[in-house]
Amino acid sequence: MVKVSIFGSTGTIGKNVAFTLAREDTVDEIVMVARPESLDKVKGETYDMYDALAARDIDCRLTPTCNFHDIEGSAIVLISAGIPREKGMKRLDLAVPNAKIVAYYSRQVAKYAPDAIILVATNPVDVMTTIALEASKFDKMKVFGVGNHLDSLRLKNYFSRHININSSEVHTRVVGEHGDHMVPLLSSTTIGGIPLKYFVEYVDLDITGLVERLKNAGNTIISKKGATEYGPAYAISNLISTIITDTHKVLTVSCYLDGEIENVEDVSLGVPAVISKRGLEMIVPIHMNDIEKRNFMKAAETVREATYEVKEHMNM
Missing domain, CATH: 3.40.50.720 (NAD(P)-binding Rossmann-like Domain)
Known part of the structure; x- marks a missing residue:
């Protein structure tokens, strides 16, 4: 049961x-x-x-x-x-x-x-x-x-709808903070098996605009209907079902880091991890270009600072 x-x-x-x-x-x-x-x-x-x-x-x-x-x-x-x-x-x-x-x-x-x-x-x-x-x-x-699981699904959806291609052909991921300091891993994004940097040569794709839209997605929905509900609910249910069915999917969730990614420690951030009925089977190493790496480190610094402030306020 x-x-x-x-x-x-x-x-x-x-x-x-x-x-x-x-x-x-x-x-x-x-x-x-x-x-x-x-x-x-x-x-x-x-x-x-x-x-x-x-x-x-x-x-x-x-x-x-x-x-x-x-x-x-x-x-x-x-x-x-x-x-x-x-x-x-x-x-x-x-x-x-x-x-x-x-x-x-x-x-x-x-x-x-x-x-x-x-x-x-x-x-x-x-x-x-x-x-x-x-x-x-x-x-x-x-x-x-839940981390960047929903952000990753949103980015996947944006690419899919903009290019008019089946979402199963889009492989992309967002890491870092679930917030202003999220880091879309565009350097490793592929569409139909083709790296994004080559794919954009053939389609009209405003990458900067898509990333800004992604970062503002929650506020946009809240401003129009008062709350986000379907996206987060399905993303969370997807995570729970992945645990229950023990399917060992790699999903981007917020994990407490002890140096597994870029030697970042003492902070929870969105990173890819293998999910099973035992929880986090492993945190998956990721490749980032220099810009993504800098943004990831900035996210770590921001979230760590906020976490310290909260813990200090609560005497934890």
Whole structure:
């Protein structure tokens, strides 16, 4: 029996992840944890989801609760609880209030589901990944964040739509911070097996414009509809399904680094990693050109500094 628990289940991301996962029919039980004052709301969400799942003959169990004991036996615990980002707000503006929430829930996971993998979605996700790791005291291979997985999917989609080519032909990746200091690895991007630097000779491709669009994607969506939901929910569900099915995919998630990439240490950043039911099987080495390397180091410096400030504020 596969059990997944979600902290932040009444939020836009949490409830969408729960529904997306349930529809995939790979999870036996989804525990939707809420604060006592939000329990009725999460119950209402489960009733609505059950009505939809009945049309697909899916029997996934949805458990609304405010009792931490109910997460016992979870294979994965998603932490998506926190203050949502609003229009014009940078992810790092959320750091201190959300760190308190993430640290608290991480300690509950350590107490009630010590064998679980913690997946962090709360922003700023790179900072929160380190907070969850240190608060839970888990092995670093069992705690990681959504990182640049969604950014990588967005970039893949941009290339696919702009060139009018099937997305399966686009192989690209974004690393670094999930934020202003993200680093698209354009030097290793291929389209139909052709390196991007050769492909751009044959199509009208504004690389600079695409990268700027990528960096502003979240704010653009928030400015138009108030929140991002489908993209993050499907990206997170994809990560969870990869863990459950033990498919050993290489996905770009936020990992705590101990020198594996460019000797960067003591910070969590988005890097490619092999994902399995045991968590992070390995962090995959990457090749970067000089510009990408400088930007990656800048991302490390920025996120590390923000993480130190948050930890100092919380006396961690």
